Amino acid sequence: MENLIIDETVYTPRINLDIENGLIELVGKSYPENTFEFYKPMMDWVESYFSGNEQAKTIINFEIIYFNSSSSKLFFDFFDLIEEVTEKGKYVEINWIYDPDNDSALEAGEDFKEDFVKLNFKLVEK
Amino acid sequence: MDITKLEDFLDDSGVVFLSYGGRLSQDLISNMTEALEQEAEKNNVSLSASTNIFTIFVELSQNMMNYSKCKSECKGSFDPKGLVLVGYNKEDNSYYVLSRNILDSVDKDKISPKLTEIKSMNRDEVKKKYRELRRSGLDKHNQGAGIGFLEIAKRCDNIDFKFTNLNENKYQFMFQANIINK
Numbered sequence: 001m002e003n004l005i006i007d008e009t010v011y012t013p014r015i016n017l018d019i020e021n022g023l024i025e026l027v028g029k030s031y032p033e034n035t036f037e038f039y040k041p042m043m044d045w046v047e048s049y050f051s052g053n054e055q056a057k058t059i060i061n062f063e064i065i066y067f068n069s070s071s072s073k074l075f076f077d078f079f080d081l082i083e084e085v086t087e088k089g090k091y092v093e094i095n096w097i098y099d100p101d102n103d104s105a106l107e108a109g110e111d112f113k114e115d116f117v118k119l120n121f122k123l124v125e126k
Numbered sequence: 127m128d129i130t131k132l133e134d135f136l137d138d139s140g141v142v143f144l145s146y147g148g149r150l151s152q153d154l155i156s157n158m159t160e161a162l163e164q165e166a167e168k169n170n171v172s173l174s175a176s177t178n179i180f181t182i183f184v185e186l187s188q189n190m191m192n193y194s195k196c197k198s199e200c201k202g203s204f205d206p207k208g209l210v211l212v213g214y215n216k217e218d219n220s221y222y223v224l225s226r227n228i229l230d231s232v233d234k235d236k237i238s239p240k241l242t243e244i245k246s247m248n249r250d251e252v253k254k255k256y257r258e259l260r261r262s263g264l265d266k267h268n269q270g271a272g273i274g275f276l277e278i279a280k281r282c283d284n285i286d287f288k289f290t291n292l293n294e295n296k297y298q299f300m301f302q303a304n305i306i307n308k
Contacts, residue, residue: 011156031159031184033152033191066177068184069277076260101173104181104281111257 001053004045012038013064017045022055027063035070043078050085058090063097063126065105072108079116086119095124142169142221143212150191150208159184162212169214171221175307178281179212179221182303185274186210186225193227215304220283224302231295240272241287241301244279252279278303 001019008014013028024046032038049058060082067075079094086092096109106123113121136144143162159180166176190208208227215222229237244252256276279285282303290298 009156010160011152031156031188033188066181066184068181068188069272069274072277073260073263073273077263099173102177103174104177111253115257115261 001045001048004041006041015042017042017049019049019053019055022058024049024058024060025063026061029065029067030071031066031068032071035068035074039074039078043081046078046081050090054090056091058092060092060094061097062094062109064108065099065102067108075112076115079112079119083116083118092120094119094121096121097124097126100125140214140216141211142214144209149194150187152188152191155184155187155191158187158210165212172307175221175305178305179223181281182223182278182305183210183212185278186223186301186303189274190225190227193229193233197230218306219308220304220306222302222304223282224300226298226300228292229289229297229299231297234289234297234299237299238289241275241285244275245285245287247279249280252276256280281305 003019004015004017006012006015008028011029011031013026013030016023016025016027018025062075064071064075082092082094096112098105098109100106109121109123113119113123143158143165162180162183163176166179171179187210190210194208208225210223210225213222213224214220244255247255256273256279259273259276275285282305284304286302286304288300290300292298
């Protein structure tokens with residue numbers, strides 16, 4: 001299994017999936033045309049990572065400035081997957097990073113935090 | 127055509143950004159969104175208001191793009207004329223994102239009751255419904271009047287819409303989201 005980096009575009013975030021450092025990182029905007037296709041490599045990577053390739057501790061940094069509704073659904077599925085693996089005993093910390101002036105980004109983070117109460121989900125001011 | 131008349135009209139209506147959405151593509155939408163970002167920066171729009179404007183602009187444009195794609199795959203006539211614009215209202219320091227396109231009556235009948243419901247909801251109800259729908263996953267491949275309009279309602283202060291009958295099975299659909307710059 002290898003690390004995966006997807007470069008940022010004007011409508012998709014930079015994705016950094018790093019095995020050695022146990023790091024899953026998304027930074028940027030998210031409104032791809034075909035959201036599920038765009039994120040499939042990431043979702044596949046995350047599944048194989050947590051199938052025995054993971055570090056003792058995994059950090060997820062999520063810094064999405066704004067996103068469309070299909071990305072919102074995809075992120076929900078992503079956190080759902082993370083909740084599943086934590087229930088199997090994997091240790092994961094999620095940092096939802098937001099600009100304090102961006103109310104919607106904070107609100108989106110709060111919603112996910114409430115939807116996934118079992119996750120170690122932190123709201124982190126930038 | 128007298129272009130100054132158009133400019134005067136756009137000025138009077140507070141239109142700050144205009145796009146023609148005939149056949150929208152993803153590249154066109156992202157280029158317009160980038161231009162809109164520069165416009166917002168120039169006009170000192172708050173970060174909260176501007177990210178909401180971008181999200182709504184993207185949502186409405188992608189809606190239109192998907193609708194026209196879906197229609198051109200089907201048989202039958204399709205009128206691709208569409209419009210998305212962003213305007214500013216000096217009186218209450220608010221922005222609006224407005225879209226207009228042509229819908230079949232079947233689609234109008236699908237969208238209209240959902241929008242009527244969303245319009246009647248308060249903020250908390252919109253949030254609750256949005257999260258329920260997202261959790262259910264039911265809306266995953268359902269294009270039109272699903273979670274997208276709830277996303278818009280969540281990110282603005284109020285919405286408005288209107289269907290105007292063009293002929294027996296075509297309607298002009300006008301949708302507007304108002305965002306207060308606070």
